[in-house]
Amino acid sequence: MASSAATLPSKMKAWTYLEYGKSSDVLKLQSDVVVPQPRDDQVLLQVVAAGINPIDFKRMLGMFKNSDSPLPIIPGYDVAGVVVKVGSQVKKFKEGDQVYGDINEKAMDHPTQFGTIAQYTVVAEKLLALKPKNLSFVEAASLPLVIETAYEGLERCHFSAGKSILVLGGAGGVGTMIIQVLNPSYYILIPSQLELMFILFILY
DSSP states (O other): OOOOGGGOOSEEEEEEBSSOSOHHHHOEEEEEEEOOOOOTTEEEEEEEEEEOOHHHHHHHTTTTTTTOOOSSBBOOOEEEEEEEEEOTTOOSOOTTOEEEEESOTTTTTSOOSBOSSBSEEEEEGGGEEEOOTTSOHHHHHTSHHHHHHHHHHHHHTTOOTTOOOOOTTTTSHHHHHHHHHHOOSOOOOOOOHHHHHHHHHHHO
């Protein structure tokens, strides 16, 4: 059951790290993290599902520390949840809406300090969409960053109808999204047996 703005707690549980290193060494579950408050163009979400991606672990290892946000950091970019509070300028969403998205518009340039691996997170209105009714929260939370990566890759290589494309790692998150977005007319698969079973399941 989602909280309402009138019953929001002041503290929440969240996975955080205070220093860079391996997740097993630095990632800790904290139970007294202050619930963030949305700015005028943001909403506060009660997180139902969230995703962890390779960039989260690279960031945790300190690979981007020269441009990173201050510590401590709550990891996570992908999220699906319920709107429990809206900023004064928010027009698209209201309390109770089920939404999903990637909370960080420019993860490499301006990484957010407070991510999605928490009970609550704040997100800019423009970075969210209503969750499709045919998707569970878990399914919705698994999609945003891999879809964005797949789409951006296709844009950067100027892919268009009639061209062929080589998808390396077609059984991975981004690879499966590229295959489904393109819906190609034919395929040449060179996978391992396990990858072949997975790709055929996705395609058919």
